[in-house]
Amino acid sequence: MSNYYESEDLKKFAAIGKHAKSLADDFFRYYANATGTDGALTKREKALIALAVSHTLKCPYCIDAYTTQCLETGSNPEQMMEAVHVAAVMQAGITLVHSVQMQNHLEKLVP
Amino acid sequence: MSDAVVLKLARRPAGYEFTARLEASGLALRPLAIETLQVNITKLCNQVCRHCHVDASPARREMMSAERIDKCIEILARHPDIANLDITGGAPELHPEFRRFVEGAVGLGKHVMVRHNLTVQLDPHPMTGASQEYLPEFFAHNRVEVISSLPYHQEYFTDAQRGGGVFAKSIEALKRLNAAGYGRDGSGLALNLVYNPVGPYLPAAQAGLEADYKRELASKFGVVFNRLFTITNMPINRFRLHLEKSGLSEAYMEKLVSAFNPAAADGVMCRSLISVSHDGRIFDCDFNQMLDLDARGKGGRALSIFDFDFEEILRRRIEFADHCYGCTAGAGSSCGGATAA
Numbered sequence: 001m002s003n004y005y006e007s008e009d010l011k012k013f014a015a016i017g018k019h020a021k022s023l024a025d026d027f028f029r030y031y032a033n034a035t036g037t038d039g040a041l042t043k044r045e046k047a048l049i050a051l052a053v054s055h056t057l058k059c060p061y062c063i064d065a066y067t068t069q070c071l072e073t074g075s076n077p078e079q080m081m082e083a084v085h086v087a088a089v090m091q092a093g094i095t096l097v098h099s100v101q102m103q104n105h106l107e108k109l110v111p
Numbered sequence: 112m113s114d115a116v117v118l119k120l121a122r123r124p125a126g127y128e129f130t131a132r133l134e135a136s137g138l139a140l141r142p143l144a145i146e147t148l149q150v151n152i153t154k155l156c157n158q159v160c161r162h163c164h165v166d167a168s169p170a171r172r173e174m175m176s177a178e179r180i181d182k183c184i185e186i187l188a189r190h191p192d193i194a195n196l197d198i199t200g201g202a203p204e205l206h207p208e209f210r211r212f213v214e215g216a217v218g219l220g221k222h223v224m225v226r227h228n229l230t231v232q233l234d235p236h237p238m239t240g241a242s243q244e245y246l247p248e249f250f251a252h253n254r255v256e257v258i259s260s261l262p263y264h265q266e267y268f269t270d271a272q273r274g275g276g277v278f279a280k281s282i283e284a285l286k287r288l289n290a291a292g293y294g295r296d297g298s299g300l301a302l303n304l305v306y307n308p309v310g311p312y313l314p315a316a317q318a319g320l321e322a323d324y325k326r327e328l329a330s331k332f333g334v335v336f337n338r339l340f341t342i343t344n345m346p347i348n349r350f351r352l353h354l355e356k357s358g359l360s361e362a363y364m365e366k367l368v369s370a371f372n373p374a375a376a377d378g379v380m381c382r383s384l385i386s387v388s389h390d391g392r393i394f395d396c397d398f399n400q401m402l403d404l405d406a407r408g409k410g411g412r413a414l415s416i417f418d419f420d421f422e423e424i425l426r427r428r429i430e431f432a433d434h435c436y437g438c439t440a441g442a443g444s445s446c447g448g449a450t451a452a
Contacts, residue, residue: 042319044319068312072314076268
């Protein structure tokens, strides 16, 4: 049985341009401009954001790629782990802040 | 082909067509000068680092003879164009003729660089047990440029690459160099650090890392230094073995190949440096030396210090092979750090 998320498959990312190529080209150009250059944010800061998003969206390809990218832009494991904690507390906070909705509704039901 | 040559071939990559890549990029890399004589005087070292391309360790015994050191000094004396002596190893300070070699070259007015691993100041000599605590004052007295590996400004990466306890000892050694004036503004005593990645990835941009190192080492340890050189790990010998054991050899080569940078290739160090082994042979660089890829002159003869012909060496064809992608990836890599902005 074959597996999903083979690490070798990351190399095939560019092959999404096999169909609807102009859209893929647009995406990769946008991707390179957004993540691969120093702008108002440094490439290092962008890599840490991408690492956090990779965890939030649970993408194994992205976690591998941005672990390396963080190291290659000069981050260290402490900084990388702090970025993941930011992602984790955002997810926890998003869950918890919805309890306000629960409490609002509770107050309607149990005045 | 001898078993030894087969073993060496297995310890370097093949099949990635480096020379074809140079040609396709319109690069004909010829020697430009011989500004630096880099001499590897011993493979003996007090450390066993994971990435070491020399496979140096306390068990190695290769040493340049006193006569060959004399020959190197004679070459330096005869050739004013060779302005720099770069002494490396192993830990070159463990060689019994180390001090004489430094003083001989300094006496000729040469700029002397020593690849100093820091901990050798504090560890006893692996063979004699002697102390090397004299080194900071000796370096300062001879105004040697000290170039020292420190894989990171934190313990985690440093000890992972160079062994447990190395970071703490390195900081102590750096403090002693600072106390001797090294890295201090206005002292003229250059202390440069070397970063190389702990694993199979490329170094971060040199300028940004240098700023990090300066901020962190000063604020946490009161340590100062001049410049940081970023160096890419070369996929040969001990590091190659580590890559193969981890199943990462192919991925690392693909990374180096895909990051090929013609601007970095143009600045490779073999165009202005030659490397001498402990037995007096001449190579295009220390990496070629470790792979027995001799520099060759007229008629393909292997070059050596015993019949040193400056013009013949300058006209040689540089011996490139696939490990050279390590010097041309990304911002480039050399004994003086990145070679392209």
